Amino acid sequence: MPKLLSLIISLTFGLTSIIAQSPPQSDSRMYDIIDAVSAERIQGDIEKLVSFGTRHTLSDTVSNERGIGAARRWIKSEFESISESCDNCLEVKYHKGLVKEGESRRIPTETWIVNVLAIKRGSQFPNRYIIMSGDIDSRVSNPLDGESDSPGANDNASGMAGVIEAARVLSKYDFPCSIIFAGLSGEEQGLFGGKFLAADAKDAGWDIIGVLNNDMIGNIHGIDGVIDNTSFRIFSEPMPPNSSEQALIWNRFYGGETDGPSRQLARYVDKMTSQYCTNLKGTMIYRLDRFGRGGHHRPFNDEGFPGIRIMETHENYTMQHQDIRTENGIAYGDVIEGVDFDYAAKLTGVNAICLAGLAWAPKQPAFVMIGGAVKPSTKLKWDPVDDENIHGYKVYWRNTTSPQWEFSKWVGKNTDVTLKNIIIDNYLFGVASVNSQGNESVVVYPKTLIPRR
Numbered sequence: 001m002p003k004l005l006s007l008i009i010s011l012t013f014g015l016t017s018i019i020a021q022s023p024p025q026s027d028s029r030m031y032d033i034i035d036a037v038s039a040e041r042i043q044g045d046i047e048k049l050v051s052f053g054t055r056h057t058l059s060d061t062v063s064n065e066r067g068i069g070a071a072r073r074w075i076k077s078e079f080e081s082i083s084e085s086c087d088n089c090l091e092v093k094y095h096k097g098l099v100k101e102g103e104s105r106r107i108p109t110e111t112w113i114v115n116v117l118a119i120k121r122g123s124q125f126p127n128r129y130i131i132m133s134g135d136i137d138s139r140v141s142n143p144l145d146g147e148s149d150s151p152g153a154n155d156n157a158s159g160m161a162g163v164i165e166a167a168r169v170l171s172k173y174d175f176p177c178s179i180i181f182a183g184l185s186g187e188e189q190g191l192f193g194g195k196f197l198a199a200d201a202k203d204a205g206w207d208i209i210g211v212l213n214n215d216m217i218g219n220i221h222g223i224d225g226v227i228d229n230t231s232f233r234i235f236s237e238p239m240p241p242n243s244s245e246q247a248l249i250w251n252r253f254y255g256g257e258t259d260g261p262s263r264q265l266a267r268y269v270d271k272m273t274s275q276y277c278t279n280l281k282g283t284m285i286y287r288l289d290r291f292g293r294g295g296h297h298r299p300f301n302d303e304g305f306p307g308i309r310i311m312e313t314h315e316n317y318t319m320q321h322q323d324i325r326t327e328n329g330i331a332y333g334d335v336i337e338g339v340d341f342d343y344a345a346k347l348t349g350v351n352a353i354c355l356a357g358l359a360w361a362p363k364q365p366a367f368v369m370i371g372g373a374v375k376p377s378t379k380l381k382w383d384p385v386d387d388e389n390i391h392g393y394k395v396y397w398r399n400t401t402s403p404q405w406e407f408s409k410w411v412g413k414n415t416d417v418t419l420k421n422i423i424i425d426n427y428l429f430g431v432a433s434v435n436s437q438g439n440e441s442v443v444v445y446p447k448t449l450i451p452r453r
């Protein structure tokens with residue numbers, strides 16, 4: 001028996017010397033993060049945002065009681081008080097851009113678009129960012145009406161409150177990468193706050209892992225009559241809009257038309273939801289946004305950054321962009337009665353674990369190459385990740401018609417992998433990097449062929 005035991009030990013050690021031990025399948029901190037999100041605090045924040053009467057981009061900026069100026073000052077002060085309670089762990093600031101007269105039909109006079117940012121600076125990679133965004137501004141029927149009551153309780157005080165709550169919860173943790181909690185403005189007038197921030201991020205050379213844009217995360221009573229608090233939608237574009245002709249040729253012959261960076265981010269959010277969230281299902285929608293409609297992730301996509309929209313499954317159009325009124329017995333208006341705070345808290349929890357997971361995860365593998373045509377096995381190769389948090393890599397594959405990664409293999413620190421008897425023709429492949437606690441990067445889809453010798 002002792003001989004057998006020593007044989008087992010030597011075999012085990014022999015193996016671990018080749019392949020580092022696989023990390024844990026889950027990170028228990030994720031459950032703590034979800035539990036820490038408070039529906040009561042989210043309700044309080046939505047009530048506060050609604051109390052400013054209107055947050056229209058063209059509304060009063062001077063009053064401390066009414067208008068978008070009062071709203072953004074309150075958001076900034078809220079971030080500052082969160083920061084005070086975590087030993088000044090957040091950099092809180094305004095971020096501005098000017099829309100000049102005549103630049104937009106929806107902004108008739110020169111107007112400052114003012115975002116509010118709270119940055120939890122990464123300890124090791126301060127320039128690598130994961131962003132959660134919501135919107136400050138609201139609107140009613142006439143997009144130019146900056147005077148009428150425009151509570152915007154669901155659109156988008158719900159998203160803004162989610163961002164503030166995620167900042168509260170994640171301020172208790174430290175991360176190697178930076179997290180930005182962003183209140184964006186000018187969304188309803190033409191996505192201006194996002195455009196200004198995305199352009200400045202590009203100029204400053206920010207390495208953006210992804211943008212989780214939250215726009216309407218509180219409605220569970222759909223116009224379709226369905227009441228559902230157990231699902232939400234994740235919108236993502238298939239490929240970046242600025243994809244090169246070469247990328248299109250690659251897609252045609254090697255695949256990848258449903259594997260752009262934003263789509264991989266959507267898969268990440270969907271996977272995290274399945275893994276950690278009880279009684280909540282992410283539904284990936286394979287398009288940029290709702291049919292012909294827009295959101296604040298788009299300007300980031302336009303600049304080449306991955307970004308997705310997170311929102312309720314069932315919208316109620318009588319409660320969006322409407323003057324508050326009753327017509328033919330139907331009550332119109334985006335009032336607070338239309339928001340389910342527990343549901344908004346659930347979706348905030350999804351955001352928080354994805355922010356944490358990505359801010360803890362190592363850098364993505366780069367220069368991922370693939371090969372194996374007319375061979376019995378598929379080969380993948382990539383550059384080792386230069387990040388001390390790397391514990392190893394996971395290779396993923398799925399059937400070509402499957403929306404989500406179906407199969408995976410832990411390969412330790414190997415960066416040259418053969419998947420035996422997996423025929424390249426029948427699957428799509430990707431690689432993620434993993435830290436010692438099991439936190440994974442977004443999957444990278446290969447874009448180069450392994451050179452033949």
Ligand SMILES: [Zn+2]
Nearest residue numbers: 155188320321
């Ligand atoms: Zn809207």
